[in-house]
Amino acid sequence: MVRGKTQMKRIENATSRQVTFSKRRNGLMKKAFELSILCDAEVALIVFSPRGRLYEFASSSIQETIERYRSHSRINNTQTLSESAENTQHLKEEAENMMKRIDLLETSKRKLLGEGLGTCSIEELQKIEQQLERSITKIRAKKTQVFREQIGHLKEKEKTLIAENVMLSEKYDKYSSQQAKKGDRKNIAEGEAFAASSDVETELFIGLPETRTRISPSLRTN
Template sequence: MVRGKTQMKRIENATSRQVTFSKRRNGLLKKAYELSVLCDAEVGLIVFSPRGRLYEFASSSMQETIARYVRHTRDTQQDKEKTNAENMQNLKEEAANLMKKIDEIEASKGRFLGENLASCSLPELQQLENQLERSVTKIRARKNQVFSEQIRSLKEKERQLATENMKLSEKCSQYGLLHKETPNQAAEDTPSEDTNSQISEVETDLYIGLPESRLKRARVA
């Protein structure tokens, strides 16, 4: 079973704390001595006990080791500051170059629009004219290409619509043939003369005369 690391905390018992301090201090001093001998390293170790007592180990001279540490820290800080200053200067120069390029682009844009041409020499004006002509040639070529694509698209749509129109015409013709009336059916559907006369008599009986006369006729009948 894997056990997690025990969280270190302060030893509450004073006696146990003092014993642990003595053991760990001696072990630390021993490791510092071994490191200086085995690796030929300059080692300086300073330990203050809880009561303020000093314990130290130095492979050469503690004062010289501390002075060397101070010099190294100061030099490192100076190098860091110098590096930061150089980086800042590089950023400023880069920003200045970018601003210069932006100004040149803006000036070139203005010349293409026909502005600020007074300061241009004859060769510059000729170069500008050639560039504009090349640009116009490319623009016209692209415009013609777009026109051609649109024409092809419209022709394709026209062909599809013609095909659909032909299909609809065929369907309409078939529908008309199926529902076309025959002469016999037309004759059967046309009312005869006898039927028309009967309808006329009924209409006359229904609408001619006063209500009383119509009532008498109904009784006689």
């Protein structure tokens, strides 16, 4: 018979709850005993039933185990409190150092902007001037670099546009040549047609139908 999975919630039936408590309690006691024997561990187990009845197991003495637990807890709590106090003090010192650095940076920023220079000595003013000169040199170098990069991009774009212009010019020249050839062929054809039509003889007669005479083409042209 397959054992179903037990649902982890309070058993509503009192009889079933008591039976389950007895079985699980005995199994827990057995596991505690096995752990103490197999692993040579100091084990103490305290269980109160729903009705308040006490069940306990100890591999040596339950009172000694409880005292050992309390002593261990006090040591750990003391260490934890000491470490917490040290961490808090360290954080306070770091916060103070950060505030001092922020104040120094704010003061230096105001001086670089030309503010609060009344209390500065000659040496401090010279240092500020040198710092500004170094900053200006870096800014100018960066600006020159940016200009050069932009010029390079524009030159590359110019080369691309020139290549495209050459390609379009070649296409236009080829197209114009084709159109010129088509025009020449059309003119030749029209000339040939005109020449052919000029060779056609036409008859011209003068006078009444009964007495009209034919005029030769040579006379007409004269």
